[in-house]
Amino acid sequence: MKKSLLIFTLVLILSTLIHHKVIAAEHEHHHEVNEAKLSLNDxxxxxxxxxxxIGMNKIKIEIANNLSDIHHDQFSAEQYTVLATRLEAHLNFLFANCQLPPSADAQLHTLLAKVMQGVDNIKHSTNKKQGAVQIIQALRAYPVYFADTNWQSIQH
Structure with a gap:
């Protein structure tokens, strides 16, 4: 029993250390991407x-459905938590399903890094509204750099 508990504890500690190392590496990667500027393709x-x-539209809908309450500071911390979780699910969908050519994908990652930073601010910042603003700014940039003929911008 003691041996099993010891092994379990060691595995838990190692997985925690590895998890934190991966998160740190991802954060560093996203920070570098976030510093990159979006550009057009010639x-x-x-x-x-x-x-x-589909993924960008779902992100837009999440923000648009809550925009009035966010704008008027009537969005609770719990609502921000739910919003962040939903936005992360949409980001995960994009990462799992998007199949762009490498140069377009690089630009997309630059844009999505801005959305991810907004989600991170919603989750961890005291000014959660600023995170939503960052996502809105990314949504406004999307049709400037990507040829989405069916895109309809957020009305605010």
């Missing part, structure tokens, strides 16, 4: 695929 918008439109 003056043209980057191509998209269906999954990109």
């Amino acid at each position: 003056g043209h918008k980057w191509p998209i695929d269906k999954s990109l439109h």
Whole structure:
């Protein structure tokens, strides 16, 4: 029994250390991407695929459905937590399904890093509203750099 408990404890400690190391590496990667600037493809918008439109549209809908309450400071901490969880699910969908050419994908990662930073601020900052603003800014940049002919911008 003691041996099992010891092994379990060691595995738990190792997995925690590895998890924190991976998160730190991901944070560093996203920080570097976030510093990158979005650019056009020789003056043209980057191509998209269906999954990109779906994922970005779901992110937009989450923000748009809550925009009035966020804007008027009537969005609770619990609501921000739920919003962040939903936004993360949409980001995960994008990462799992988007199949863009490498150069377009690099631009998409630059844009999504801004969304991820917004989600991180919603989750961890005292100014959660600023996180939502960062996501709105990324949503406004999306149709400037990506050729999504079915995109309808947030009305605010």
